[in-house]
Structure formats: C-alpha cells, structure tokens
Amino acid sequence: MKNFSSIKRKTLSSIAVTASLALAASVAAIGTAHSAATVKVVITGTASCAKDATPTVVTITPKKGKTGSDETPGDEQSEQYTITLTGIPNNGTTATAKVTCLDDEGDVNTPKKKDVPIKKPANNSPLTLNIP
Structure with a gap:
C-alpha cells in the first residue's frame, strides 16, 4: 500500500509541476503580446x-x-x-x-x-x- 501511495504522490507532483509550467508560459506569452502592442x-x-x-x-x-x-x-x-x-x-x-x-x-x-x-x-x- 505504501508503494501505491508513493506512486500516486509522484504522479500528482508531476501533474502540479506541468500545470504550473503551462500557466507560467501562458502568462509570459500574454505579457510579451501586451508589451509588443x-x-x-x-x-x-x-x-x-x-x-x-x-x-x-x-x-x-x-x-x-x-x-x-x-x-x-x-x-x-x-x-x-x-x-x-x-x-x-x-x-x-x-x-x-x-x-x-x-x-x-x-x-x-x-x-x-x-x-x-x-x-x-x-x-x-x-x-x-x-x-x-
């Protein structure tokens, strides 16, 4: 059971990191588009x-x-x-x-x-x- 919990934690952690990176990229793109305009x-x-x-x-x-x-x-x-x-x-x-x-x-x-x-x-x- 410990193994499953550890795998589940690593998966959730990976998803959170991916979501954070995607959000940061979106904000950076919006900032760049705004400053260029x-x-x-x-x-x-x-x-x-x-x-x-x-x-x-x-x-x-x-x-x-x-x-x-x-x-x-x-x-x-x-x-x-x-x-x-x-x-x-x-x-x-x-x-x-x-x-x-x-x-x-x-x-x-x-x-x-x-x-x-x-x-x-x-x-x-x-x-x-x-x-x-």
Whole structure:
C-alpha cells in the first residue's frame, strides 16, 4: 500500500509541476503580446501662461496608457518640459495636456487644457508638443 501511495504522490507532483509550467508560459506569452502592442513616447516642448503668470506643472493624460507630468522651474512665462508616457498603443491615442499656472500674487490659475493626438514618431525621436 505504501508503494501505491508513493506512486500516486509522484504522479500528482508531476501533474502540479506541468500545470504550473503551462500557466507560467501562458502568462509570459500574454505579457510579451501586451508589451509588443504598446510603446514609450517621449514628449518635449514648451508650456506658456498668460502675462504675469508662469507654468509650474505640465501633465499629459492619455486615454490609453499612463499619465505623465513634469514640474517646471516656474521662472518664465514660457518653460521647457519633458514627459515620458508608457503603455501608448502602437497606433496612438489622444491625450489631454494640462498646464497649471501660478500668477504673480501666488494664485494657481485654472489649468490650460488642450486635447492632442499622441503617437510615437517613426524615427523614434521625441514628439514635440508646444502648449501655448
């Protein structure tokens, strides 16, 4: 009887190992398929505010992918920014770009908003997006 129990244990153990490997292979395949279908897009440009105000934060929120933001020095009426977005579909998506401005009195103005298309340039260079 001990022999039968030992054989049964080895068989069940083999089945469990095989099932685990099959599950791991499935998850790896799904992860690979997902990562191949999305890209990273670097966006650079300038953000501007009205007279007597400076941009402090630029945020880009894509409909598909992860939101990115960049804090600017807030010294000038127009500031440079760089944001890296991940999870952007290969065929692109649309996004909302927001600029938060701080006026001379220290008040935060309603963020400027602009809807923009986001797609990785064919030459893999950064996408330029100026937000006036």
